[in-house]
Amino acid sequence: MNAEFGPGTLVLAATPLGRAGDASGRFVEALGTAGVVAAEDTRRVRALATALGVTPAGRVVSYYDAVESARTPVLLDELHAGRTVLLVTDAGMPSVSDPGYRLVAACAAEGIPVTCLPGPSAVTTALAVSGLPSDRFCFEGFPPRKQGERRRWLARLVSEQRTCVFFEAPHRLADTLADASAVLGADRQAAVCRELTKTYEEVRRDRLGELASWAAEGVRGEITVVLAGAAAVEPSDPAELVGQVEQRAAEGLRLKDAVAEIAEVGGVRKKDLYDAVLAARK
Numbered sequence: 001m002n003a004e005f006g007p008g009t010l011v012l013a014a015t016p017l018g019r020a021g022d023a024s025g026r027f028v029e030a031l032g033t034a035g036v037v038a039a040e041d042t043r044r045v046r047a048l049a050t051a052l053g054v055t056p057a058g059r060v061v062s063y064y065d066a067v068e069s070a071r072t073p074v075l076l077d078e079l080h081a082g083r084t085v086l087l088v089t090d091a092g093m094p095s096v097s098d099p100g101y102r103l104v105a106a107c108a109a110e111g112i113p114v115t116c117l118p119g120p121s122a123v124t125t126a127l128a129v130s131g132l133p134s135d136r137f138c139f140e141g142f143p144p145r146k147q148g149e150r151r152r153w154l155a156r157l158v159s160e161q162r163t164c165v166f167f168e169a170p171h172r173l174a175d176t177l178a179d180a181s182a183v184l185g186a187d188r189q190a191a192v193c194r195e196l197t198k199t200y201e202e203v204r205r206d207r208l209g210e211l212a213s214w215a216a217e218g219v220r221g222e223i224t225v226v227l228a229g230a231a232a233v234e235p236s237d238p239a240e241l242v243g244q245v246e247q248r249a250a251e252g253l254r255l256k257d258a259v260a261e262i263a264e265v266g267g268v269r270k271k272d273l274y275d276a277v278l279a280a281r282k
Contacts, residue, residue, distance in 0.1 A: 004029070005115065007082035010075075010107050012100060014093045014119030017222075018198030020051035026117050028052050035083030038063035038075055040090050040099055063087065068099050072106055079112050091222070093121050097141045097167055122196055122224045123165050129203050130163075130191035130226035137163040143176050150176060152257065154183040157227065158265040164227040170219045177212035180227070184208060189228040195221040236266035238276040245277050 004026070005011060011030055016022040031037065031045075032054040039045035042060050049056055063071050075085050087094045087103065093116075094100030107114050127134050140157075143166060144150045157164055168176050173192070180188070186209030194202040200221065204211060208227075241262050248258035259277060263270040 005084050006113060007084070008079045008112060009084050010079060010103065010112060010114045011084060011086045011117060012094045012104070012114065013086055013088050013117040014121060015045075015048065015088050015091055017091045017120045017122055017125065017196050018201075020048060022120050022197060023048070023052055024117060024119050027119060028054050030084075030086050030117060031088075032057055033084070034058050034086035036061060036075065036078050036085045038071070038085055038087045038103075040064045040088070040094075044090050045088055058083070058086075063099050063103075065099060068102050072103050075103060076106055076110065076112070079107065091120070091122070093119075096121065096123060096139070120197070122167070122193075122222070125196050126191070126193040126224035126226050127163065127165055129193065129196075131205055132163045132189065132191060132226055132228050134163060136161075136229075137165060140164055140166040142167050142169075143172075145172065147175065147179060148253070151179050151183055152261055154180055155261040156264055157230075158184055159230050159267055161229040161231075163229050166225050166227070168223045168225055170221060170223055173219050173223055173225075174212065174215040176225075177208060177215050181208040181212045184227075184230075186212075188230075191226040192219075193224040193226065194219065196224065198222075236268055238266075238268045238273045239280070241266045241268065241273055242277050242280045245273065 011034065013027045013030060031049055035058040037045060037056050037058055037060045039060060040063060042062050045060060078085055087100055089098035089100065092098065095104055104114055123139050127137055144153050186207060188208045190208050190211055192204045192211055204214060244262045245258045248261060249255050259270055259274045263273045
């Protein structure tokens with residue numbers, strides 16, 4: 001057991017995004033002394049340990065999405081038995097769009113101590129290099145995979161004034177940026193951060209329309225997108241938004257969903273916009 005932590009402590013540890021040298025000294029020590037190492041990918045954590053010149057002293061067990069629910073009670077038993085459990089994911093911080101939330105919540109509910117070894121995070125790294133305002137930001141995880149759901153997800157960001165950070169799979173990036181350009185406007189500024197901290201790191205800063213054209217040629221690697229916030233606008237007159245609602249309805253969206261989407265964009269109450277649509281139809 002690591003002497004730094006009391007018995008039965010869950011330790012969340014940020015792992016390097018791409019370079020082993022970014023691992024902290026505290027992480028190296030914890031990896032070599034924890035009673036149990038719970039890893040999103042056991043092969044990756046063993047390879048990282050080898051690169052860092054450390055041999056895990058405790059058991060290394062898998063803890064990924066498909067087994068998270070079943071494995072959580074097992075790890076709780078280890079913690080109740082007084083063992084330190086070190087939780088790591090493939091890259092970055094556990095529980096941030098990675099496994100970990102369920103275990104942390106369970107520990108909090110049972111009064112088990114939880115601590116964190118801070119370190120690399122794709123969210124804050126991308127935000128820092130994006131060149132976009134970082135005084136206020138939000139993290140949105142991954143966009144929905146289906147276009148209709150993704151466009152509704154993007155519509156909720158139309159009036160979001162904070163800088164937004166989200167992840168995307170490389171094979172879906174072109175479609176997501178094209179949808180973002182259509183929903184948010186081709187001139188909205190953004191940054192696409194690819195392979196952060198790795199050999200082929202690339203940061204593209206441009207308008208959404210230009211980024212969508214670039215991504216259409218194909219992009220590879222781990223992707224983090226940073227989206228500029230919206231400018232503050234005065235609420236619209238619901239009557240001025242009726243045409244946009246009817247256009248989205250003509251594209252196949254249910255009237256209720258079209259009203260909700262455009263009301264969010266225009267900063268008006270859904271009921272007021274719905275009433276305006278009905279009045280216009282009469």
